[in-house]
Amino acid sequence: MDKLLLHVGPTTIKEDILIAGLENNVGFTSKEFVDAFSYSLKGLRYVMGVSKNYQPFITPGGGTSAMESVTSLLKNGDKVLVVSNGVFGDRWEQIFKRYPVKVKVLRPSPGSYVTPEEVEEEVQKDNYKMVTLTHVETSTGVREPIKDIARRIRDKVELIVVDGVSSVGAEEVKAEEWGIDVYLTASQKALGAPAGLSLLVLSPKALEVLNSEESIAGYYLNLRNWLPVMRSTEEGKAMYFSTPPVHVIMQLAEAFRLIEKEGIENRIKRHSIVASAIRTGIEALGLEIVAKRPESYSNTVTGVVLKVVEPSKVLSETINEGVEFAPGVHPAFKYFRIGHMGWVTPNDAIVAISVIERTLKRLGEPIRFGEGVKAVQEYLSSAR
Ligand code: PMP
Known part of the structure; x- marks a missing residue:
């Protein structure tokens, strides 16, 4: 049976994207590869909402290496404020603890988010060089109001860094307009490409810090070592620092082609409709969502809280029914996650809710059986 992958990354990959990597003789200096790389750097600016003033980076790795490469902008003794709404926000602290910087972490109660007012209050108390934010916290599905926070703290800290691993390509991102210095993501999430790449854009100010x-x-994650490669490649000339994953970059270029064809606004709208449809179904079943505050519901991840049944049991049963969901990773909740990003469609929302509905009934979780799919159908019949 074909499986529907509603995980939090890697997500389903379109065949055209997979096929773009099926070439047996692509050298890293070939025109074919350099064109794909150059095109991807421009595509990254498009999804990040930035002009040529921002410098894109595409390097081997993923979200975590993109996060750690932000140390390229820090020096001994710098103070960093980490705003963490869950497991991936906490990862910033784990990273910075490995380096000679001072870290303070702000956390909300589980399932909630640190408010813009709280972030503003904290940055006024100390001399922070950098603030890190997580746009969508994948462990809880909670979205942080990045634009509002940036507006309040823009003039009070030197560098604002946003982890957009679970948002870029699915949520509104306007890094330049909002005044964000580093926006980062990974290839395997809402961009719908294979795993293996870190993607970042740096503001002119971040570039100045990088250069000065x-x-x-360290060496491999130091963006200063990668900068000449990005600049040269975008101009159509291959350059070597470390061997690029040529096939994955060819696939990423195809993903950007398809994203541009769809149009980023249409793509965000599609994600928003699918996310609302899924939440509508979950709530109609009488189940609780991990994200506590509706204004923080994300377009990409929904955590579903269970009262009775073990989440691992639900995951193994639903996979037998042809849908793969993701386990919960936040210790405060008994839950599983529905990933709805990348090439997800409204029809996938129907399938997701229908499989969850019948599986939970069979396993004995108290739900309003029969209400889930019906509510999704009603929502989708009028959603535009
Ligand atoms: N940040 C967020 C918000 C994430 O969801 C993830 C991955 N789930 C990461 C960082 C780490 O990315 P990776 O697994 O590609 O290293």
Whole structure:
């Protein structure tokens, strides 16, 4: 049976994207590859909402290496404020603890988010060089109001960094307009490409810091070493620092082609409709969502809280029914996650809710059986 993948990454990959990597003789200096790389750098600016003033980086790795490469902008003794709404926000602290910087972490109660007012209050108390934010916290599905926070703290800290791993390509991102210095993501999430790449854009100010200071970053993740490669490649000339994953970049280029064809606004709208449809179904079944505050519901991840049944049991049963969901990873909740990003469609929302509905009934979770799919159908019949 074909499986529907509603995980939090890797997500389903379109065949055209997979096929774009099926070439047996692509050298890293070939025109074919350099064109794909150059096109991807421009595509990254498009999904991040930035002009040529921002410098894109595409390097081997994923979300975590993109996060750690931000140490390229820090020096000994710098103070960093981490705003963490869950497991991936906490990862910033784990990373910075490995380096000679001072870290303070702000956390909300589980399932909630640190408010813009709280972030503003904290940055006024100390001299922070950098604030890190997580646009969509994948462990809880909670979205942080990045635009509002940036507006309040823009003039009070030197660098604002946003982890957009679960948002870029599915949520509104206007890094330049909002004044964000580093927006980062990974290839395997809402961009719908294979895993294997870190993607970042840096503001002119971040570039200045990168060029002017001796950073605490090591060798491979030091963006200063990658900068000449990005600049040269975008101009159509191959350059070597470390071997690029050529096939994955060819696939990413195809993903950007398809994203541009769809149009980023249409893509965000599609994600928003699918996310609302799924939440409508979950709530109609009488189940609770991990994200506590509706204004923080994300377009990409929904955590479903269970009262009785073990989440691992639900995951193994639903996979037998042809749908793969993701386990919960936040210790405060008994839950599983529905990933709805990338090439997800409204029809996938129907399938997801229908499989959850009948599986939970069979396993004995108290639900309003029969209400889930019906509510999704009603929602989708009028959603535009
Ligand atoms: N940040 C967020 C918000 C994530 O969801 C993830 C991955 N789930 C990461 C960072 C880490 O990315 P990766 O697994 O590609 O290293």
